[in-house]
Amino acid sequence: MRFSLKHLLLLVGLGVLVVAPLGQGNYIVYMLCSWLIFSIAAMGLNLTLGYAGQISLAQASFMAIGAYTTALLTLAGWHWVVAMPIGLVLCFVVGLALGFPALRVRGHFLAFVTLAFNTLVFLVARNEDWLTGGTYGKFGMPRPDFGIVSTDSQLNFYYFTLIVFVIAAALMWGIVRSPWGRAFRALRENPIRAESLGIDTRRLTLLAFAIGSVYGGLAGSLVSPLVQFIEPGSFAVIHSLRILLMVVVGGAGFFYGPMLGAAVVILLPEVLRFTEGYYLILYATLVIVLMVFCPSGLIGVGSRIRDKLWSRTRDRGDLKQGAQL
Amino acid sequence: MNALTPVMSVRGISKQFDAIKAVDDVSFDVYPGEILGLIGPNGSGKSTLFNCILGQLAADRGTVEVGGQAVSNKRSCDLSKLGIGRTFQQLSVFPEMTVLDNIIVAGQEHEGTMISRLFGAPDAGLTEQAEQMIAFFRLSHLRDEQAGSLSYGQQKLVDAAMAFMAGPNIVLLDEPAGGVNLTMLAGLKERLISYNREHATTFVVIEHNMEFVMSLCTRIIVLAEGAIIAEGTPDQIRSNQMVIDAYLGG
């Protein structure tokens, strides 16, 4: 493997992530943690929606499943390292089940089905007091302690989140560039053709949901120890829409889209806060403008600018050799 | 190889859409290595017949056997695994993937297992084979272009190449020459014949272009209003009065 500009950028990016919280106040570090966590959730939805083309408006409900599982188990004295995988397995199974409607309905209808599912999870979290603590939620979850280092300080928790994020991103990278990733894209672009080439589109659709949901669950399992307080409202439909916004704003189907989108959706409102009452209006306007002028998201804007600057006057490939055959 | 043992037997396939009898009790055999043409006026049920054979549509009646095995009601991904390739009447490439990725994705599900496809090589070890296939269709200069940016005729070639990538025993091509310009048509025909010779792959070809069919196929079946009205060599078909009537009388 050659060391290229891409590798260099990756290293610089990682370096920035390592030094970013140094010397910052607790609130900034908290925002950075929050960004990493939502990036994980958005990465999962990006697999389901961006790569495999299956709309889901239920990502927050998987964060709920991950968060509540982790909360209940860690409050019962289990270590996070044991509680988290149990949450992920649960998300995988439930995500698989949520994939079944996608075998029958598409587009808007699928959006409604997943929306209904998110509402269902919200209601269960709110009404089943004995398990979830109802509207009061769960609080006081311990932060994971790894013997030599504890993640009790905000900075340590940030590095813990960063490590989980990097592992999750590396695994996602492995998935999207494997034959599975190619098959997911084939499913998105032309499911009937994909099926005729031997791709089991049913199994693939279910897996797209299941894997995407696992990433939602992982994000949730980090929310629990970060905030140390969860309640049903943290996982309502509006949060699924927010994660969808991250994926779409960043660039659906691009590997770095979700990270970029999560940064914009989480940080932009903070940056715009000085405009006081107007910030939501400004924010919404910016999103609309982006979507109108660049439906492929910010990554799309980036590659457009790059093409302009570098002005690669490449010939269209099919013109290189005349048009003989 | 016994030339009298069919590679595919179609028996009594019928398909009704509301008031339209799209396919009406069609039976025929396909023999090893032949290029069987399926012709007929627009709306005579050719594509519907393909879709019934290939499990894309559920036939109302009838059975299909491939290599002596009943394949009716099988999913099309399973048919692909049984060595049956196909193309669609509408252009069916993956427009946002490169030509190379289009060809690899067409073969990757036939390599290894689900697990090896997740943890193994990103190209499923198919790059070289895919490049050979691309070269065979004279598309090497387009290897890294997005399939959607190619001309219509070039995309048709990619489409055909994809059907061959898994090394099928039998390939069903639905109007491979539809919308392809004259200069490319001769090349396409020559490629199909050459593939048929080199790999002894059996073809069933739906085609509208009579000239193309007559020079490509070894045997021809004529469909009109969902039923077979004639069958024979290109010369026999050319002089068959019923066929002439069906085409002119419409």
Ligand SMILES: Nc1ncnc2c1ncn2[C@@H]1O[C@H](COP(=O)(O)OP(=O)(O)O)[C@@H](O)[C@H]1O
């Ligand atoms: N999905 C469908 N629903 C209703 N009618 C259909 C459908 N598909 C094809 N038909 C009808 O069945 C007949 C045969 O169509 P088709 O098989 O596409 O013909 P061909 O491929 O020979 O041109 C036509 O009359 C067509 O309108």
Ligand SMILES: [Mg+2]
């Ligand atoms: Mg047709």
